[in-house]
Amino acid sequence: MPTDTKFPRIAIVDIPGKGKGVIAKEFIPRGTLIISERPRITLPANASGIIDIQGIFGILEALSALSEEDAEFFQSFPCAPYEDPILGRLKHFTPCVGDDAFGLCLTICRTNHTCCSPKESPNASYVWNRSAKEEELRAIKEIHEGQEIEVSYTSEITTYEPHPAYLRRKFGFECFCKGCTRPAVERHISDQRILAYNAFVPRLHSRFGQENPLQILKDIETQILIVCEEGFTFEIAGRADDAFELCALHGDAASARQWEEICRDRYAMYFGPNSEHFKTAQRLAARPQDYRAWQMLGRRNLKGPSKQVLEYCYRKVETVPALPTEPSISAVVSKPVASQDTAIASGSNLHSASAPPKLSKSQKKKARAKAKKQAEESSSKTIVAM
Numbered sequence: 001m002p003t004d005t006k007f008p009r010i011a012i013v014d015i016p017g018k019g020k021g022v023i024a025k026e027f028i029p030r031g032t033l034i035i036s037e038r039p040r041i042t043l044p045a046n047a048s049g050i051i052d053i054q055g056i057f058g059i060l061e062a063l064s065a066l067s068e069e070d071a072e073f074f075q076s077f078p079c080a081p082y083e084d085p086i087l088g089r090l091k092h093f094t095p096c097v098g099d100d101a102f103g104l105c106l107t108i109c110r111t112n113h114t115c116c117s118p119k120e121s122p123n124a125s126y127v128w129n130r131s132a133k134e135e136e137l138r139a140i141k142e143i144h145e146g147q148e149i150e151v152s153y154t155s156e157i158t159t160y161e162p163h164p165a166y167l168r169r170k171f172g173f174e175c176f177c178k179g180c181t182r183p184a185v186e187r188h189i190s191d192q193r194i195l196a197y198n199a200f201v202p203r204l205h206s207r208f209g210q211e212n213p214l215q216i217l218k219d220i221e222t223q224i225l226i227v228c229e230e231g232f233t234f235e236i237a238g239r240a241d242d243a244f245e246l247c248a249l250h251g252d253a254a255s256a257r258q259w260e261e262i263c264r265d266r267y268a269m270y271f272g273p274n275s276e277h278f279k280t281a282q283r284l285a286a287r288p289q290d291y292r293a294w295q296m297l298g299r300r301n302l303k304g305p306s307k308q309v310l311e312y313c314y315r316k317v318e319t320v321p322a323l324p325t326e327p328s329i330s331a332v333v334s335k336p337v338a339s340q341d342t343a344i345a346s347g348s349n350l351h352s353a354s355a356p357p358k359l360s361k362s363q364k365k366k367a368r369a370k371a372k373k374q375a376e377e378s379s380s381k382t383i384v385a386m
């Protein structure tokens, strides 16, 4: 039976295999602030991280001071049978309430997790609103009536570890999302692409002023599309901001503006229009010349985001992109991370692999003849094998 909350658009229901969860009672457009909620219980910092002996005493003290009702609420969260009943439950606290405390919210803490993957990715995200002292749950995709609202507990790509093991260790549960239940080869491809992305990002700024900026922008675009395919769509903001900086360093206001607009719109969706992130991006999108190192690398015309990137960023429904075809899978799997990174950066990736090259008439004729010959050969092989 759904339990209504004080928020009319959502309800808490039982979700098979996950305990309780939050569902939408009506259509929720992308970018909507679904809930803004003050934590019902606040505990000292470290509550859900590494707990030292000092920390544990502080937490135990805070727990013993809870009202009976709050203690019952704390107890209502799941805890794996092999875990300590207090430490296991502390994992449900969102890292909010400023720098020195963690909070357990009545409704937001009932949102379940789904991993970021090409099969499925979260439709919501939460963020701590410092000035309101409230945790916000925001729709990052369109959410339909009856659909479960899910966030990712592990959306931080730079600390990425293969999903199931990480979730088991950090949160004490077996995740059965579509990403975790993919065949091992598909998960391996994702792991390799994410590791390559994580190697690409820290090197990016050191390339500014050293390499052809148009090539750098091309690499950024490729990486944006790859992380989007992998479901880490928040990364778009950071990479669009990098592209903005590069264009601003070269004094190209038009291109810089287009990149920063993407960043601004992502921040609006994830953090809201009152956030500092959004306001800074809005200011720079309006006047790229205010960038602190404007035109420091000399004046050069660069490039704004491609149609493909814009389409991805602004399409209404983020449909799950097609998975790579067999030849690409084996090509990626067989490559070590570093060479895959180079392959991705040079554009020889799954995107270019999926776009068939344009052939002239004579090339088409040759290709048809080759295909015919191959078909004949393979049918004769089958006959031999039989």
Ligand SMILES: C[S@@+](CC[C@H](N)C(=O)[O-])C[C@H]1O[C@@H](n2cnc3c(N)ncnc32)[C@H](O)[C@@H]1O
Pocket: 017, 018, 019, 020, 021, 076, 077, 078, 079, 091, 092, 109, 110, 111, 112, 113, 114, 171, 172, 173, 174, 175, 176, 177
């Ligand atoms: C923050 S709580 C979410 C609300 C919780 N389901 C409840 O009943 O109160 C996190 C816990 O929910 C469960 N959970 C969340 N996402 C899950 C998933 N994808 N697969 C399995 N269990 C999940 C796990 O028990 C996890 O420790």
